[in-house]
Structures are given as C-alpha cells and as structure tokens.
C-alpha cells in the first residue's frame with residue numbers, strides 16, 4: 001500500500017505530465033481525496049473547510065472537473081450523487097447500501113464480468129477501471145441487519 005503522500009505526489013506528477021498546472025487548490029483537493037476512497041463535491045468542500053482551507057463549492061466543482069478531464073480523478077455516481085476518487089490504480093468499486101462506504105475492487109476481479117458483457121460481439125467496452133468502472137452494491141457485513149433509518 002502506498003502512503004497518501006506518495007499517491008498525492010504521483011497524482012501531481014501525472015497532472016504536470018498531462019500539461020496541467022499543479023495549483024494549490026488542486027493540491028488541496030488531491031490531498032483530501034487521497035485520505036478517502038470516494039467523496040462527493042460537497043464532502044470535499046466540507047473537508048477543505050474543516051482543514052481551514054476555505055474554498056467555495058463552485059471552485060471545488062471546477063477543480064474536480066479539471067482533475068477528472070486530466071484523468072487523475074475518476075467519477076462514480078452513487079445513489080444519484082457524483083463521487084470522486086483518485087484514479088491512480090485502475091479499479092472498480094463496491095458500495096454499501098446502508099452506510100454508503102465505498103471500497104476499491106481490483107480490476108482483475110471484474111475481468112470475467114467484462115468478458116461476459118462483450119462475449120457475443122454485440123457490445124464493446126473500454127472500461128478498465130480507469131473511468132468509473134463497475135459498481136457492485138451490497139452491504140458491509142458489519143452493518144446492522146435492519147436499515148438504520
């Protein structure tokens with residue numbers, strides 16, 4: 001497992017390699033994302049504010065869109081909300097329906113799904129987990145057996 005600092009450094013160098021500028025706002029957003037799996041723009045905004053780095057929500061949206069365009073961040077819609085995570089290692093996701101926890105699912109674990117989806121030749125996909133990839137919904141085994149709310 002790489003440390004958060006290593007992941008941030010790798011994202012910043014990928015950003016520069018793609019011709020993007022490593023602004024302080026981009027660095028701050030990458031730092032927040034490296035400390036989580038996936039966060040919505042509102043959650044990124046709340047964490048920046050909690051860290052004493054006030055940024056307005058529209059700036060956060062703009063930074064996330066730029067980082068997504070460059071490919072260092074990918075977007076996964078979860079429960080109707082767009083969430084953002086570092087795309088440093090291609091991966092897919094599992095989502096707990098009860099608590100919303102997002103976990104990374106290794107690319108290899110989804111290979112059979114991709115193979116089945118394309119087997120009859122009527123559909124192709126370049127989904128390799130670099131983009132949002134595949135989302136598997138379920139429940140954490142530690143979550144209560146009945147919905148909490």
Ligand SMILES: [Zn+2]
Nearest residue numbers: 074085086091
């Ligand atoms: Zn992800």
Ligand SMILES: [Zn+2]
Nearest residue numbers: 096099140143
């Ligand atoms: Zn859960």
